[in-house]
Amino acid sequence: MTLVERKQRQARQRIVEVAEELFLASGFDNVSVSEIAERAEVGRTTFFRHFGDKQEVLFSKNQEQLATIAAAQDLVDIAPARNAFEAIEQLRPIVLAILALVTVDPEAYIRHFQIIEQNSDLQGREAAKVQQLGDKLSQVLIHRGTDESTALFAAQVALACFQTAKALGNNPHTLVDDTQGAFVRVLTLGREPRTRRAKRSTPG
Amino acid sequence: MTLVERKQRQARQRIVEVAEELFLASGFDNVSVSEIAERAEVGRTTFFRHFGDKQEVLFSKNQEQLATIAAAQDLVDIAPARNAFEAIEQLRPIVLAILALVTVDPEAYIRHFQIIEQNSDLQGREAAKVQQLGDKLSQVLIHRGTDESTALFAAQVALACFQTAKALGNNPHTLVDDTQGAFVRVLTLGREPRTRRAKRSTPG
Numbered sequence: 192m193t194l195v196e197r198k199q200r201q202a203r204q205r206i207v208e209v210a211e212e213l214f215l216a217s218g219f220d221n222v223s224v225s226e227i228a229e230r231a232e233v234g235r236t237t238f239f240r241h242f243g244d245k246q247e248v249l250f251s252k253n254q255e256q257l258a259t260i261a262a263a264q265d266l267v268d269i270a271p272a273r274n275a276f277e278a279i280e281q282l283r284p285i286v287l288a289i290l291a292l293v294t295v296d297p298e299a300y301i302r303h304f305q306i307i308e309q310n311s312d313l314q315g316r317e318a319a320k321v322q323q324l325g326d327k328l329s330q331v332l333i334h335r336g337t338d339e340s341t342a343l344f345a346a347q348v349a350l351a352c353f354q355t356a357k358a359l360g361n362n363p364h365t366l367v368d369d370t371q372g373a374f375v376r377v378l379t380l381g382r383e384p385r386t387r388r389a390k391r392s393t394p395g
Numbered sequence: 396m397t398l399v400e401r402k403q404r405q406a407r408q409r410i411v412e413v414a415e416e417l418f419l420a421s422g423f424d425n426v427s428v429s430e431i432a433e434r435a436e437v438g439r440t441t442f443f444r445h446f447g448d449k450q451e452v453l454f455s456k457n458q459e460q461l462a463t464i465a466a467a468q469d470l471v472d473i474a475p476a477r478n479a480f481e482a483i484e485q486l487r488p489i490v491l492a493i494l495a496l497v498t499v500d501p502e503a504y505i506r507h508f509q510i511i512e513q514n515s516d517l518q519g520r521e522a523a524k525v526q527q528l529g530d531k532l533s534q535v536l537i538h539r540g541t542d543e544s545t546a547l548f549a550a551q552v553a554l555a556c557f558q559t560a561k562a563l564g565n566n567p568h569t570l571v572d573d574t575q576g577a578f579v580r581v582l583t584l585g586r587e588p589r590t591r592r593a594k595r596s597t598p599g
Contacts, residue, residue: 275580275581275584276584276585279584311520311523312516312519314519314523315516315518315519315520315521315522315523316515316519317519317523318519318522318523318525318526319515319518319519319521319522321522322522322558325558325562326562329562340563343559343562343563344559344577344580344581346562347555347556347558347559347562347577348552348555348559348581350555350558351548351551351552351554351555352551354526354529354551354554355547355548355551355552358529358530358533358547358550358551359544359547373548373551376479376548377548377552377581377584378584378585379584379585380479380480380483380581380582380583380584380585381480381582381583381584381585381586382585382586
């Protein structure tokens with residue numbers, strides 16, 4: 192990395208940190224791009240070189256996520272999944288890697304969702320980003336030669352595992368484990384006993 | 396239904412129809428509430444009695460969806476699901492009923508998504524509404540006595556079935572069948588042969 196690149200990266204990081212502080216302190220709607228730029232000691236032009244708008248600052252992690260997926264896609268020697276089970280198993284390590292990445296700094300993860308929860312537009316953007324991740328996941332499988340219908344199904348099931356972990360408290364310390372637990376559950380669904388219901392123990 | 400109620404219902408319906416026509420013709424961002432009200436021959440006050448904002452007009456179907464879920468929740472004599480398989484099976488008819496409802500008018504369904512696709516805020520709102528539906532689905536199960544972790548998992552898997560059908564073309568004519576297909580797939584996941592991969596046919 193050259194000195195210029197390192198400086199740009201530092202500026203980007205500072206913008207994210209300062210913006211999150213301001214959003215938490217004053218509320219997302221009450222903070223302007225000019226305020227963020229001023230506090231981060233960069234010009235507005237620099238801000239807009241890095242981020243399309245104020246919302247985008249909160250979703251910069253997504254670029255790292257997509258890079259992880261792109262890297263997975265490059266592992267072209269992985270054979271196509273032949274059924275939904277295999278397809279979901281192929282997505283599992285990718286999803287877990289992404290979640291490990293975004294929870295590396297648990298405080299930052301919690302801060303992110305504290306800001307998101309303030310504002311319904313941000314909640315919408317978050318939900319849409321998750322769906323975009325689903326599109327990427329299915330592309331990984333299609334790229335490996337899996338049929339489209341299986342790939343789309345597997346990607347949505349993989350997202351469901353992540354969404355389950357989010358619904359279970361969205362705890363950055365357990366998110367990877369909770370997601371992994373959901374994967375195990377989903378991959379063993381057809382094996383659960385269907386007749387347990389019928390049996391009722393009669394006391395005495 | 397009284398005459399007043401019927402008139403209110405008609406006004407509401409007219410607002411939705413007119414708004415969708417205008418959004419499709421001019422683009423969501425270029426249509427004002429005043430224009431919608433004028434074309435629907437109601438006052439702005441009437442508009443805001445029915446809808447919180449311009450976006451809300453596009454999501455009025457959600458109220459019907461939630462009514463369906465509420466009705467399902469009232470069937471209190473359904474025993475708690477004892478495992479994830481049963482929980483997903485309990486959600487299946489509810490999800491299929493909702494989808495049958497929202498695709499009753501296939502043209503309207505297609506129009507809805509044509510408008511949504513114009514605008515990233517609307518895509519976000521749509522995605523957030525789907526997650527809200529997931530919350531309601533898990534509440535149905537919890538209300539019946541299913542443990543929270545199973546309920547949250549089953550709700551996300553049920554949403555994944557619906558999202559798969561959406562990703563497979565979001566075709567209102569096949570949406571119920573496509574979703575049903577995803578349910579069958581997910582409920583038989585653990586039964587898929589894991590060893591098929593190993594066998595390779597050697598030609599000749």
